[in-house]
Amino acid sequence: MSYYQLLRLIIRGWWRNKLFTVVAWGSLVIGILCVSLLGAFVLHEYRADKVIPDGERILRLTQQVSMGEQAATTFIYGPDVPQIVSAFPEIETSTRVSKRSKVSVVYRDETFSIERFMLADSTFLDFFPLEAVQGSWQEVQVQPDAIALEEKTALRIFGSSDCLGESLAMTVDGDVRPMVVKVVFRNPAQALLSVGALSLSAGSDDGEACFIKLREGTDLDKFRQKFAETLLPTVLGKGHLDTQTLHESYFDTSVQDLVLRHRSLVILVIGGVVALLVLLVACFNYLNLGLTRLLDRMRMLHIEVFAGASRKDIYRQLFLDTCLMIGLAFICSFLLMNDLLPLFNRLMDVELTMGYILSYQVLPWLLLGGIVLAGIPAFFISRKLQSLTESEYRWFYQGKIRRLLVSCFQGGQFVVTLVLFSVFLIIHSQLELIKKDNLRFEGVIDVYVEKDWGPPVSAWMEEARHWQGVKEVTLSETGLFEESMAIIGKSGNPEDIVWIDMVSCRKDFLDFYRLELIDSEQTARLLPATAYPVVVNETFVKKFVPDGINPIGEQVSKYLPDEPLFDNRTIVGVVRDFRKRSLSESVWPLFISLNDVSSADVQTLSVRVEEGRKAEVLKQLRRKWEEVYPDRTFVYQDIGGILEEANRDVVMLTDILSLYAAISLLLTFSGLFSLVRYTVRLRQREIALRKIHGASLGQIQWILSCSYVAGVAIAFLIAVPLVYACMLPWLEHFRYYAPISVSHFMIPLVITAGVIFLTVWLIGYKVAKMNPAEVIKRE
């Protein structure tokens, strides 16, 4: 039989079994799509450092700056770098990079904020060669007023990347300086260092990140050991310096870092595991559907044998059918992938491109997966089943070992579904915790003004209170998030550093942020009678006040005598702890000084906006700003999403898992539908005989359902400890987490079991209603 005739036969076979074909093909498309995207993401991120030329010779210098138990950061003091480099002949070159925040440019009277503006040494390009789309890097390296803009940033400001020579007024840290665009560049797709704009001649004595490049042939491990043993002096003392490879640095999320991008290895591992699980579900589904569909085709294959078809002919036909199905699924999933890539990129905060997915780094893996997916079932099905008769096939499918195999496939699907569903719910609870905490920051916008810029905010804040869309306003010096100070803890040990959040604000600040006073009556009584009232939080009391003592009405200096800042300050209230950082970080002690801040050097206006009216209020704020401070760029901070941003990992995990759990459910239920249909068909005769002997509809439904009840129950027993064992350590790495509850397991069980029973009931009902005499005659 020619391939054309085979193709015709196969396609007609698909058409005749439209439902099976659509379900099998659909699950394959979804399975391949999900696995390809997540697989590409894992490969992309895991190899992010590999795309940097000579990346294996580049090390990042680190200096762990202790911030007590509360946080850690890495920082290299700029002027130290030449000294470090000169101490090691193995170092070829070095570069210092620092990031500036609150950067904006004015072009033709319009202001644009610049994200990720970097200042670096001119050697920066030896480490991270950025592709110049327009212009020459030389000018940026030598001219102090030259700036390089990333292509998308240039497009945003000028509407095109053709902007060489354009002048901009750039505001950095409040200083305005003129700059000229000399280069438009493009970030590499796999960027450890994502740059929005770059200045290469400014140097970065302030320090922040520092990279060194070793000479060719240097033994990396030996150098790192030598470096660690050298104990170079730093401002913090000896032995604080260390090195990290780019790979180590990328996956080190333990420190606060403004320069390099970091990726949580947990997300990568979970992404990889989820991809594997969905692949498993897709494979189980496909195998089950393949075996199921074969029953329909057994008769046809045997007729072909009667007509003279050889074993090779049958083998070729079955193999071609499977390969064609999977090949088409591959093509469709790639077409879909092209459309879904932007969504996936946004979800995962990554920049995957079709070019990357089709590159030598990813495509061979995907093709290998495809060959395995196509080859193994095709080989198994075509080799094993071609010689079986229909009754033997039924036996084959119903025999002990095969039945066990099918049960394992099906049970595996149930386990994966329950696991993904439960994990999703647990992570979702954690997200809910964040959202609940975030309620107090919802709709809040902060605007920051310094005294010498013009009239203070207090002069026009009452006007803002009456704008449309504004719910409430308050005034503080630097808001709730900007100021903190370190002091020595109770032990008196210099290493025992405790950081305190400092807020100086008006009294209505407490109500504005819904801060809950433990004894509000006492606070209300003390407040009018106190000259310098302060409110602290529960953590402050735990850290500094001896156990069992009520600090309300006491002087702060009684507990912190060495800090002049706290002199004459009286504690008038204690607020309950609330979170304003990542759930991984503990709540810091909070010190709120309730002052009249009308005459403060710096003022921050906090505005709470009604839902959906943010743009409108921002427009009014900008208009007012331009009227009051015409020489200053309008800059605001959106506090509303601050917690979600600080807990980005959890948000991302929830997004991935909600998507993949839904897909897994879809695949499982579609596969289940076909499998139940097949199983019921195999038992038609049995059902008819039972009916003849008096079985009721309910009894028949129960007989059909009970194997699935057992399947789901066993899957549940496997899934619960599995989820518990995996998720508890994950939750425990947070300082605060939503505990695992029964509902996290029961909801998936009820939904999964509900859908299963509904499927069995619908299919079983049809069979149970058939005329038993007809069924027996036919069977």
Added chain:
Amino acid sequence: MIKTNNLQKVFRTDEVETWALNNVSIEVKEGEFVAIMGPSGCGKSTLLNILGLLDNPTGGEYYLNGKEVSKYTEAQRTSIRKGIIGFVFQSFNLIDELNVYENIELPLLYMGVPASERKRKVEEAMERMAIAHRSKHFPQQLSGGQQQRVAIARAVVSNPKMILADEPTGNLDSKNGKEVMSLLTDLNKEGTTIVMVTHSQHDAGYAGRIIRLFDGQVVTEVAL
């Protein structure tokens, strides 16, 4: 054309041993029309499967055109079967995915017959069975009689020397059954050997000889 000596077929499971054929010795000469009769479970279809090289016997000898074929492998059986033996079944056994023309064409495809010759032979077979006007129809669009005519056309399209028919009228009404039997008789008159399994005494009357089986053994052979 066909000769069997002490043909045996035993189906064994762990606990039960069933003798489907117990020392069956028969002979069918070229051009003969033989009917095999017997009650259900007497081994008629098993015998037909072995004669049609779809299955191997457990013991005994089977000579087809003078060659002992009982020990042949599946591949050998397939190559001998092509073009020599045609099959007609009670349940027609047409492929639902193929139309009338394509169903009839199927044996020629596996024989590797060139396209132009295939077309000629298929059209001839359709004309002969009076189903040319249904060539583009699919099996489910045909009546039972028409389906069986297509099945016979498929069986004869490669001009086999022998046709094995397993209850060819079992699913047909008397009018269509009579038509099918007339077709088989005509084929036999043209020289095709026919071995037919049937329950119907009436259909067996078309044959030249009746072999009766009981419990896997030949009990009588009657020439008509």
